[in-house]
């Protein structure tokens with residue numbers, strides 16, 4: 666049985682443990698994010714700092730995800746970044762959140778990611794570039810996400826369920 670499908674007491678215990686562990690990780694991440702990003706030679710150190718402050722609590726400090734809670738960011742983001750609609754998907758996910766069942770690898774997630782519209786365009790672009798290049802290792806030929814790409818999507822607000830609908834046409838098979 667996968668963790669995502671583990672129900673009842675086991676599922677709740679796993680979730681409680683994960684949350685308890687995450688609080689520790691998040692505190693560590695906020696305190697050390699900037700230094701960790703620079704020390705580890707991240708291509709996007711400002712994105713690394715933002716990731717530790719805003720994303721690591723759910724996706725883990727290294728983006729490996731948390732079973733049954735939030736998906737890993739180590740592979741799919743590179744494939745999204747390789748085409749225009751996938752790039753829009755990444756931007757929409759951080760701007761508007763994501764709600765409803767999705768599959769990443771073999772694992773099913775059925776939860777809600779909050780929106781990060783409060784972060785400015787440059788910060789969101791740097792955060793996504795850290796995910797795409799530093800975590801998911803997109804090849805150097807892929808263009809970075811620009812602040813203007815964030816601004817363009819901000820102009821057409823969507824709800825988090827519509828972001829999931831759009832994902833169907835761009836997610837890896």
Ligand code: HEC
Pocket residue numbers: 716719720721722723724734735736738741742755758759763764765766767769774775776777778779781792793796829832
């Ligand atoms: C409160 C927990 C939480 C936080 C904080 C969070 N996420 Fe998420 N994220 C999720 C969940 C849960 C999903 C899957 C949502 C679903 O099941 O529909 C997700 C999905 C994603 C996806 C889509 C993956 C795919 O394969 O389509 C990306 C990209 C992503 N998150 C990036 C980020 C970034 C970047 C940040 C920080 C700016 C962030 N997340 C912050 C919980 C979170």
